[in-house]
Amino acid sequence: MIRVLLVEDNPGDARLIQELLRELPAQPYEITHVATLGEALALVADRDVALLDLTLPDAAGLASVERTCAAARALPIVVLTGNADERVAIEALNAGAQDYLRKGEITATLLDKAMRYAIERKRMIALEVAQQHLEQTIAHARFIAAVTSAATSSLEAEPCIRAVAPLLVPTLADGCAIDLFRDGKAERIASAGEFGDGAARLDTRLIARGRTVGGIALTMGSSGRRFGDEERLIAEEITVRLALSIDNAMHYAEAQRALRGRDEMMAIVSHDLRNPLAVVQLSLSALATDPASLAVVLPRATRAVERMGVLIEDLLQIGQIDAGTLVIEPRPVELDSLLDDVLEQHRVLGAGKGVRVQREPSLPLGSVMLDPNRLTQALGNLLGNAIKFTPADGTITLAATSTSSGVEISVSDTGPGISTDQVARIFDRFWQADRRRRDGVGLGLPIAKGIVDAHGGRLDVRSEL
Known part of the structure; x- marks a missing residue:
């Protein structure tokens, strides 16, 4: 049984249409008649087809079609018009109706054909929309799969980024650029297409484990396209996948x-x-x-x-x-006394190499909260390292100065110094500037830094060649 909603305010026309439908063999239609659009809109959800008059007390012309379509987009509509001008009917079709009939020409057979055609046409349109949606979904899945494959094509971050960038153009944008964040600075790794100051721009951050590891910038240029909700969602999905790949690459490294x-x-x-x-x-x-x-x-x-x-x-x-389990036991310590003790312990070692170890005079430093054994070890490592690399007749100076935030202690020497590249590695475990020397394993300075860090301090290195 096909459920028909007849929306007609003229009682005579409504009666005629109902009688015509009853003439059909097997009585295939169940008819509900209303005289206003307001009544019709309350019933459209559970009807199979609507016969809609274009002249109603509460709506006229295309407004009737537009409001009915808005209330039930899947409902097939056959427009009933007493106007002989076909332009009105064509406008109704463009507004969403599937067919139209002129009231003076309606027959039972024509009504039956028009409604069945409307139902079939609406079904075909729905199938076409579903097919388009399916194709878009498949294309989206293939695109995301290609991006994911590129993002995981290497165990290193940069090759993955360079493989992803060309895939985003032109599917997602006219141009793109991908940056990595290193030491707080953005470094451009790859770009593709017409990247620049386009008509539209979309920026997304690459975030992994709560940390920003990079960013993707997308632009639209000569195509005249704009970024819609779909492009933004795809960009977010790509961002998540690429950020995870970069994070994995960093962990691998x-x-x-x-x-x-x-x-x-x-x-x-x-x-x-x-x-x-x-x-x-x-x-x-x-x-x-x-x-x-x-x-x-x-x-x-x-x-x-x-x-x-x-x-x-x-x-x-x-x-x-x-x-992070190094135990520090701070207590009030007279810092001048501790520095003098450390100096005396190393003065003899320096003399054995012909190196003078001295302390720079300073104002009294007073009592400081620290672990005396740990700080003695850290200063001993620094002085021992200076003695090791300072040539004969050189000088090593231990100095200390009170500052607004604490005490600054320094160990300086007249040795040859090291390059900027070597300074960057000086606290690496087992690293030594001169690997030919075997009087140590390269743990003294990392231990000294760990002790200072555990005190809440900072150990820096400055060197001049």
């Missing part, structure tokens, strides 16, 4: 650096433990063959064991610093 650091550490530690261990082994062999040599080999073996103990303790401290 960090993991690779950690693996290289581990391998380097194992090589260095193995080397630096092997030497003193060999000394101990040789000393034991000497004792086994000549017990009388104890007085000679015992000090040598003791020094070797002490070297191994220092290395192991340094490794433990670096592990604590990395894990």
